[in-house]
Amino acid sequence: MLSIAIAGVVALTLLSRWVGHMVSFAVGALLAVAFLDVLPEALARSNNTQSLLATLLGGLLLFFVLQKAALWRHSHGEVDGGHGDHGHHHKHHHGHAHGQSTATMILIGDGFHNFVDGILIAAAFTADIQLGIATTTAVIIHEIPQEIGDFMVLLNSGFGKRQALIWNLVSSLASVAGGVLGYLLLDTVQGAIPYVLALAAASFIYVAMADLIPGMQRRWDAKAAVSQVSLIGAGIAAIAAMHHLHG
Numbered sequence: 001m002l003s004i005a006i007a008g009v010v011a012l013t014l015l016s017r018w019v020g021h022m023v024s025f026a027v028g029a030l031l032a033v034a035f036l037d038v039l040p041e042a043l044a045r046s047n048n049t050q051s052l053l054a055t056l057l058g059g060l061l062l063f064f065v066l067q068k069a070a071l072w073r074h075s076h077g078e079v080d081g082g083h084g085d086h087g088h089h090h091k092h093h094h095g096h097a098h099g100q101s102t103a104t105m106i107l108i109g110d111g112f113h114n115f116v117d118g119i120l121i122a123a124a125f126t127a128d129i130q131l132g133i134a135t136t137t138a139v140i141i142h143e144i145p146q147e148i149g150d151f152m153v154l155l156n157s158g159f160g161k162r163q164a165l166i167w168n169l170v171s172s173l174a175s176v177a178g179g180v181l182g183y184l185l186l187d188t189v190q191g192a193i194p195y196v197l198a199l200a201a202a203s204f205i206y207v208a209m210a211d212l213i214p215g216m217q218r219r220w221d222a223k224a225a226v227s228q229v230s231l232i233g234a235g236i237a238a239i240a241a242m243h244h245l246h247g
Helices: 004-012 017-045 050-074 086-127 130-155 162-173 173-183 186-190 193-216 221-245
Strands: none
Touching: 004 130, 004 162, 017 086, 017 130, 017 173, 017 193, 017 221, 050 086, 050 173, 050 193, 086 130, 086 173, 086 186, 086 193, 130 162, 130 193, 130 221, 162 173, 173 186
16 A cells, blocks of 8 residues: 555656656556566466466456457447437447456456465565565565556546546555465465466556557657657666565
8 A cells, every 4th residue: 555655646646647658658567567577476486387378378368358348348338329429429438448448457467466465475474574574665665666557557548546546545455365365374375376476467468468559559650659668668667676676
């Protein structure tokens, strides 16, 4: 919650006026978290790389199906208006539905990630109190740039500032559930950690590649390209820097 509070101050006050541009930062942050943090952690904790990557592949397919289902549900519930404005209404409705499904997937993936963070913090405190404090501090610092990216995705998906903050806080409660289960059932849940991490990585990769980047590609001018590449790089650099502090 402390990570979200800090990220919320930055994202909802300083950066909210540049949401369209900061989506590029979110892409870099999401991909960096997936490939530099979550997947390496999952691979380090598993002795079956093939099953882990199969889970990642299955996760990508799962999120594709979930998004299709969400879009179908919104389209199925749509009531046809007059013929003159039906095309505009349908386009607006589809864009809103797409934004909602993107927000849902990013919250699910973040929930998986937070759940695992809770387990890791519980495991660290079980081993040694000082190690637990150090691990918690590292997680708080490490989460800030990712949460900024999450806020940007939610705002870009049509969420209001208050709504984005509330849903991010709800997602963060998964860390409490992970901490409690990690404390009570540490030996049991340890084996599931790599696969939960693989699903979290699948969510981040899918949202970045299937939802955010296609929208960015609609702007093809040189100025937009330089801005997008720079901000993607900034997102990657922020996660890499926090990963270095985490290590």
